[in-house]
Amino acid sequence: MLTVTPITPRFGATCSGLDLTRKLTPAEVCEVTDAMDQWGITVWRNTGMSDADHVEFSRNFGFLERVPLREDTPYRLPFRELFDASNLNAQGDITNDPAAILYRKGDRLWHTDSAFMSLRTSYSLLLAHDVPREGGETWFADTRSAYDDLSQAMKDKLEGLIGVNSLWWSRKQAGADISEEEIDARPKAEHPLVHVHKGSGRKALFIAAHTMDVTGDIKGMDQAEGRALIRELIEHATQPQYIFSVSWNAGDMVIWDNLCSMHKGGEYDYTTRRRDMRRTTVREGTEPHQLETGDDPYGELFAMAPRVVDINAARAAGQ
């Protein structure tokens, strides 16, 4: 039987009582989905899951995004459904590749996974394999309660506004040397700043470090005002009453629903401490088994993810 223990009054719960290494019954999958719909984030301690268990369990919730294979980047993990959120290279050693380090730095800004794709990510399931003794926690923010608590004037202002999201915008925020013209020339995805979270019927903000501009019914707002509004919303939604952090042990898993939360990685010494985290990612709107096989058409966008810094120049400069 599933036991659900809230972490904050409105957001986040620790779950126990289900063995996630075996195939769940439909009733059990419903219990997990109900817990997710209510709490947005569920924390599962000491799961004992293998990579294969992780992928199999994740398939209960829909079509899994796949990591594209890139000729120039060897892949460390056994399944393409596993996104590598570690600080390790393909050999399993701590990476000193400046591009990889910068890419991960983007994960330590408040974001929602895949906001930059036209079909978004619903659940992300992150499983810890090896964690540093200090730091490296993950933070979560409640975008439903943050919306609920906005003034009516702000809710009215957000009506009809659409966020423009780019993977490269978030990497620019993390320090990547990329111009706005280059970002503009690459794919972007538009999503309303406010949407109804299907599983709960509650409204939620949909914002991320990827959100670069505001469009839609902008009511005379210019670009600077749009960007200030995005910053204001992210600051609002990440105040202490909306957030909590999870400290990891190997074997722990957290499931977050990107459509009602934001998250970010905590700081840690990524140059000397190993942190091996692996993530499966469920595509929005593909709940149980609709599209379980076949290539994810959106993998293309990841395949295009450029080397956002000139690695050779960085190496030559001795970084």
Ligand code: OGA
């Ligand atoms: C992710 C992510 C943060 C972390 O895997 O999507 O943002 O703490 N991870 O590893």
Ligand code: MN
């Ligand atoms: Mn993420």
